[in-house]
Amino acid sequence: MxxxxxxxxxxxxxxxxxxxxxxxxxxxxxxxxxxxxxxxQPSARARAAGAPIEIGLDAIAPGQQVLVTWRRKPVWVLRRTPEMLRRLRSAELEARLRDPDSEKDQQPEYAGNELRSIRPDILVVVAICTHLGCIPNFHPETGKTRFDSRWPGGYFCHCHGSKFDFAGRVFKNVPAPLNLVIPPYRFTEKSTVIVGEDPVA
Incomplete structure (x- = not known):
């Protein structure tokens, strides 16, 4: 070569x-x-711990609610009926509530009204009893129940007997000292709510 x-x-x-x-x-x-x-980049666990949750409202029928998890807390999104709203505004119910005007700051300023919500028909509330942290049960029925002789409908905590109305307001003479907490939330459009973000100014 x-x-x-x-x-x-x-x-x-x-x-x-x-x-x-x-x-x-x-x-x-x-x-x-x-x-x-x-x-x-933040881990999936970090994103899940504080990431906003988007809920479509079209799938929630009037009188029904869904349960979602935000920041490891259960949150209810309830679509209230006209009848539920009527009961919430009754003087009879207001007389039974510990904090009917929500003066204890358990909600953002934009939900500081008698219905504790941005839209009258939609309640967004943390599903944790303010007594010892149990999850109350949804009891939409009205009338005589085993825990109330004139129940207007709302939430009953089977752990220790605390009661809340369809706005998350606590009744008098129960262990829970405060109304249920309203988390930050906003509507992106008519059929969607985002839990974990305040409304855009």
Whole structure:
């Protein structure tokens, strides 16, 4: 084999090896960089801990509610009926409530009204009793029940007997000292609510 041909073969080998080494190096850098860049982003657990929750309202029939989890807390979204709203505004019910005007700041300012909501028909409330943290049960029926002789409908905590109306307002003479908490929330459009974000100013 002459020197010219040997030189050409050696040059091709060097070029091939240089290209292969460069390609492998670039792949190694990419493989290292991707996890590094991902480490800057919040983890799925961190996003779940505080991320807003979007709920479609079209699937909630009048008089029904859904349960979602936000910041590891149960949250109810209730679509109130005209009859529920009528009962909430009755003087008889108001006389039975500990804090009918929600003066204890258990809700954002934009929900600081008798219905404790932005829209009259939609209640968004944290489903945790303000006594010892149990989850009350939804009791939309009215009249005589085993826990109230003239029940107007609302929420009853079976742990210790606390009662709340369809606005999350606490009754008098029960263990719970405060109304249920209203979380931050906003409507993006007529059929969607986002729990965990205040309304856009």
């Amino acid at each position: 002459d020197d010219t041909r040997t030189g050409k073969v050696s040059a091709l080998r060097r070029r091939f090896l240089s290209t292969a080494v460069a390609t492998m190096g670039a792949a190694g850098v990419a493989a290292t960089a991707i996890p590094f860049v991902r480490s800057w």
